[in-house]
Amino acid sequence: MRPKIYIDGKEGTTGLQIYERLGARDDLELLLIDEEKRKDTEERRKFLNAADIVFLCLPDAAAREAVSLIENDHTRVIDASTAHRTADGWAYGFPELSDDHRAAIQTSTRVANPGxxxxxxxxxxxxxxxxxxxxxxxxxxxxxxxxxxxxxxxxxxxxxxxxxxxxxxxxxxxxxxxxxxxxxxxxxxxxxxxxxxxxxxxxxxxxxxxxxxxxxxxxxxxxxxxxxxxxxxxxxxxxxxxxxxxxxxxxxxxxxxxxxxxxxxxxxxxxxxxxxxxxxxxGASGAAVQNMNLMLGLDETTGLTL
The missing domain is CATH 3.30.360.10 (Dihydrodipicolinate Reductase; domain 2)
Incomplete structure (x- = not known):
């Protein structure tokens, strides 16, 4: 079964760039919210909880709200905002820094993408x-x-x-x-x-x-x-x-x-x-996809341009 991926905030620059990197891949299932409901809290809640991995491409306050809408233990989050980069319980998404950083990304349910x-x-x-x-x-x-x-x-x-x-x-x-x-x-x-x-x-x-x-x-x-x-x-x-x-x-x-x-x-x-x-x-979307690859146990360069 292909992992289900949801991009909350796909219309922004970072979200569009992530979508561009994932759109051509056949090893993932992209969950696409109806454009008219992308700001509907209850509709977003459904998508956030249906996904295996969620990318948050949102302002800080909206990113924190999105995390609060996740009501299960299996949805894993990659936050591209500033909201959680120094927060406890969040792995910092820069795997090249150390073996510990890489391992934390691979196993964490919450990863903060670097600025x-x-x-x-x-x-x-x-x-x-x-x-x-x-x-x-x-x-x-x-x-x-x-x-x-x-x-x-x-x-x-x-x-x-x-x-x-x-x-x-x-x-x-x-x-x-x-x-x-x-x-x-x-x-x-x-x-x-x-x-x-x-x-x-x-x-x-x-x-x-x-x-x-x-x-x-x-x-x-x-x-x-x-x-x-x-x-x-x-x-x-x-x-x-x-x-x-x-x-x-x-x-x-x-x-x-x-x-x-x-x-x-x-x-x-x-x-x-x-x-x-x-x-x-x-500096943003490529790093987020790299982190997703690691979280899914894939080669970290999958779908990326070196």
Whole structure:
């Protein structure tokens, strides 16, 4: 019997991208709610409880409500919102971080999908803390360049309008209050004493992300060796040969792909690590499908583009 899959919030960018990855597969049964009833609580309750795995592609409050509507022990949830990323009882959906993370995803009934910017930061920092290259008390700085698709339908429409305003043609720095919603998971998952100083930037291209962590007083060879050892043998996260990509790397390099590659540059006393990936791929929908594959005991790359 094929696993039954329901996407609550299929009309949003993340939901549509998940549907696109699952729609052509014959090993799953997609449960599709009537468009006129997709906001009907009782109808959603039926679908949520009929599914083996549910993807929540909803605002935080709606995601919490959806979880409360599940009244059985068999429906497993992958939440793409921010609502449960640091919540007790939820596995953090980044299997490459450790064997424990992978095992938790495989066995859990509740998995929180990582945030896009957080994915790039954590991919770089978690292994360096785990291997003792960084200390939990180190003060870290990160900037992250993303395409506008991560901003949802309203932002996409503003960037693609024929009469868009002049400021949309240039990179725009945001999160200026230094309280971006991804910071709690960045800090908690990496085990940091304080959150990083984090500067996100959105630019005039559809998708792709370059998240760069700056490491003063760290030898580039030591950083590269630690990251390479940590991700050796992984299918979805790779470390490029030292210095590859110079003199320039582009944030949209991995557009359309579901994998992530770390690029390490610098010298004996200063290093930067840049995670290149698709904000809608490993940064959202691709990661969600990867987690679903693991939960179902399938090869994690099934239906994904590397």
């Amino acid at each position: 896009c910017h957080a994915t790039g930061f954590i991919a770089s920092v978690y292994p360096l803390v785990a291997h003792g290259v960084l200390s939990a008390t180190d003060a870290l700085t990160c900037f992250s360049l993303t395409g506008y698709s991560g901003g949802g339908k309203k932002m996409i429409a503003s960037y693609e309008a024929e009469d868009k305003t002049n400021d949309l043609y240039a990179p725009r720095v945001y999160g200026l209050n230094l309280q971006h919603k991804h910071l709690p998971e960045m800090q908690k998952v990496c085990g940091l004493a304080t959150p990083p100083v984090f500067c996100p930037v959105v630019d005039d291209y559809y998708k792709g992300m370059a998240t760069t962590v700056m490491l003063p007083d760290h030898n580039v060879h030591i950083v590269w060796q630690a990251l390479s050892a940590h991700y050796a043998g992984q299918k979805m996260v790779k470390v490029a040969p030292l210095g590859e990509g110079a003199p320039m790397i582009s944030a949209n390099t991995f557009s359309g792909r579901d994998s992530l590659t770390l690029y390490v540059h610098g010298h004996r006393s200063q290093t930067i690590v840049t995670a290149l990936f698709d904000n809608l791929g490993k």
